[in-house]
Amino acid sequence: MKGKNQTSVNEFILLGFSDLPKLKSLLFVVFLVMYILTLLGNFSIITIIRIDPHLHTPMYYFLTNLSFVDICYSSTITPKALIDFKEEENTISLFECAMQLFMFLNLGSAECFLLAVMAYDRYVAICNPLHYTVVMTRRVCTQLVTGVYTVSTVYSLLHTVNIFSVNFCESNEINHFYCDAHPLLKLSCSDTSSNEIVLSILAGVFGFLAVIPIVLSYILIISAILRIRSSEGRRKAFSTCASHFFTVNLFFGTLIFIYVIPSSYFSLYTNRALSVIYTMVIPMVNPMIYSLRNKDVKQALRKMKTAHIQLSALGTMKGKNQTSVTEFILLGFSDLPKLQSLLFVVFLIMYILTLLGNISITTIVRVDPQLHKPMYYFLTNLSFVDICYSSTITPKALVDFKVEENTISLLECATQLFMFINMAAAECLLLAVMAYDRYVAICNPLHYPVVMTRRVCGQMMIGVYIISTVCSCMHTVNIFSVNFCGSNKINHFYCDAHPLLKLSCSDTFFNEMVLSILAGIVGFLSVITVVLSYILIISAILRIRSSEGRHKAFSTCASHFFTVILFFGTLIFIYVIPSSQFSLYINRVLSVIYTMVIPMVNPMIYSLRNKDVKQALRKILEKKWF
Template sequence: MENQTIVDEFILLGLSDDATLQVFLFLIFLSIYLITLVGNMLIMLVIRVNPQLHTPMYFFLTNLSFLDICYSSVTVPKMLESLLASKKTISLNGCITQIFCFIFMVGTEIFLLSAMAYDRFAAICNPLRYSTIISHRVCVQMVVAAWISGFLDSLVNTLFLTGLHFCGPRNINHFSCELPLLLQLSCSSTFANEMVILTFSMTLGFASLLLIVASYMRIISTILKIRSAEGRQKAFSTCASHLTVVLLFCGTAFIRYMRPASGYSETLDKLVSIQYSILTPMLNPIIYSLKNKEVKIALNKRRNTPTALSDSVQDMMTQTEKKLITQDNWTSVTEFILIGFSNHPELQVPLFILFLIIYGITLSGNVLIVLVTTLDLSLQSPMYFFLRNLSFLEICFNLVIVPKMLVNFLIENKTISYAGCATQMYFFFFFGAAECCLLAAMAYDRYIAICNPLRYPDIMNRRTCFQLAAASWFSGFPVSTVQTTWIFSLPFCGPNKVNHFFCDSPPVLELACADTYMFEIEALTATVLFIMFPFLLILLTYVRIITTILSMPSAEGRHKAFSTCSSHLVVVTLFYGTATSTYFRPKSSYSPDTKKILSLSYTVITPMLNPIIYSLRNKEVKGALKRTLCRRIFAQNTILFVDN
């Protein structure tokens, strides 16, 4: 059994072993990555600020652009790092995480593309019933189903993968960890994994592909029946971009995974993988902007007419008011208004500047923590593995709330769409629950380190750390799915003003036109399971930790032991203290402004303070930061010296 647990990291051979090409390839793929990020963010922004693009088609496109950003970020950053690093290794847990995220994004994208095909089918083949068939609720349900399907696909494959043993070799002839390549290196039987891929992934993938093919057969048949050439061209133009994207993505993926074994070529596989995992996310926004007149018009308006936005907003508000009068009350609310801090108009610009600075500090600080704990060899312990996860989670948590809040400081129309509100609430619950569980995992790590130091390496091994981190991330999924789905299945018939700066459940729930008693019971149950239970676990571990520390004979030993958990204790106190003050105060003391300020503490301020706390109160992190900065300065001085 010894040789079955030897390999705990792999070597990514990458695209080329020619050292002279590494910098050249780094610059090429860095440029592609930046174009991907900017292009997809621009598509999301243009759709968000242009009311004429608030249709189901562009709702799906917004999700596709966000998905492409995540999809590209799974492989490209590690690839860029490997191009410059002499040691091109990736840990077993890191490899499994990359595979999980990759399958998650690929699965979600194929399901999302099939949902977009169904949307085009309904628009072209059933134009009179289109608004009824593809309603806001149906759109949200299809998008949520796509994300859930991708998640389940990746979860099943990853769980089977974690049961395999790797005893050598450890070279992966690719620029990222891919499931088929990792299975080839396993010393265990991979029959079950292959069956899962065949029966689960392939079935879902082919079902989505068949839905796309069937939709386009009906679409093409309907278009050919249109009498005028202009009508046929107009109908086809609405789905040409989507069809191009489908052919790019599915075509290259099919060549990569379905080609005959006799046609195997490692170089060809790498090139095809680059096409669908790196180039396609970059090309998608280009395709949708070049081949779509509405997007081009929106981009031109955004660039050339500064007043177009305000005029469009006024038109949209007028249309919305008419809908509220004429439509049935139970389906009238299609958007919400985030009141935020609008009752202080003179503070909008100062608040924007303040929170923009806080947001910049939060991103910079947490990104720095992630980089330092990843690159510095002295910080490869479980404690810093969890800290890296916490910092990444804080970045995501901040991204859910702050960008929208910053936009609302500068615009008069502070609306958020029904689907946008649901999405924001979903990810708020997801990252909030994940952070609660991750803080509990970090407390358990400190408990083992202080109370069982001799057994610490055995208990907190790589696999245990990975499982605890994965369980923390997964814990956010059920609570966010159940809570968000339940809330937005309730009818909203007006008013639509949310007295908060983001879509939090209590203020949104106040707008529901139905009895919310059952939801409150479910919310209480979820709170106990996903917030209070981790908190009690943290409390119990710190009782044991403090008892152990106080029993130490030397003052130096007590100080050293407490210093290893003081940063975590401060973070827990900040997070749980402000969250408890927000959600567990008596109703008689309720004040919307007070609640907003308390919400700012745990959603905006705490993510900014976490890296500061861990860097100021932790000698190892401070030492690693100094070493990283010294290496950077030394490298720059060396380059300058060589140039001179």
């Protein structure tokens, strides 16, 4: 009886600081200043460490990762909190809430484990200084950091699935300014005792694994420092771990106050103040601690200022003797002269099939009223992106097979790069949107028409194109802000970011860092949305009792799942795995798959594996012939 009167919650209201209306403007300014300082401070730490060779040590490698985690960590909570200060009703959808919780737990636990790894690093440096370079090799450091991110991701996935496996069907008001585990469990209308036990066990196990290495490391460090006879030696030894020790106390001290000591001991205001310290203040002060209390970082900063003045003077003198590049030569497949005609025919066929396939999909969806649904609206946009994407690369490649010198002007190269990045980013984000669409359709079928309205779908697509355009603008400006004054031969069949940066005669470190950050943000947001959507989809499908029901549910997202695997799989091979691990031929083959094959096969996947599209095509053919 009770189940019939319950309504499933599909969005929450973050009460946040709604009980302090007079302080909203002040809090907005304070939070904004803290967020700007967090970004500036942590980006400065990363830049200083990357530029100065003296800081290319394990300790500072871990510090760059800590700064990266702090940027992401603060960005998970603060922007949403800032927006909520300017809106009347601070709503957050179920999916957005799950994503925020996942990211919050992921980055929070990553910081815990990273501080544990940094404690171990300090232990080896102080207690075994002669073996430090042998123990803390580059490979070991990379494995430790990879382990940190892997464990934190697994931990946050387990937590998120555990929290969102309960039913939310009563109040939807979260008494917090972000989605956290305990406030969410309080809203459940089902028995949460098992979920709370799982929550405590996970937090306890992972917390214990993080705290124990820190405690043991510092016991051994302090005992080693006390054995040093000279006061100068003790002071020097302690100074190498003072910043880390201060950070550990601040981070875990706040953590204990929030999650270990019962919240009934504090007022609501105290709890919120502690949460602000934990999510915003600590990421802001970490770079200050490591810059103000660290002699090496201060020296590196001083050297950077001096070097900047010297480089400005040298750049003015050097510029007089350099000739600026006005066009590039695309080497492409010039080292395969016997295959030029065959490759021309293959590329031409693929391009024709891409146009025919994607135009057919668009036409079928537009003509058949049965396909006027969000899923197929996104599919027509995917076909449009694939047409533009392939047309950015293939026609130029075809022309280059028939001309002797494959030149491309600076402006044409910049335009091609802009369009290539724009369409690639749009496809990434569009696949993420389509994953979210499938999540709503399978996990909340009754609310699907209410959630995925025409207006929402339109807004999502506008968002995809705006973000991809902004991303490609930033990428293009970043790449073409360097000086091209040496070789003008691009070892590729189209203008891509990394081959272009290799031709620069100026320092490209900052440009490469910006390139990695921008690509990382778009890629990470897309992949996390897809992964979380499919985790929730698979868990929902597994709860369906009949095998027929499970088959039907999975068939609605099979085509999209296959497309995602193909697209992101190729993307990882090209841009994530170092190119040095593959030959030039394999890299070019992967680029052909990424830029020509995928846009060609996408319509085949959606027509051959999709019953609705096949039925629509059959109806169109029947009308034409009969």
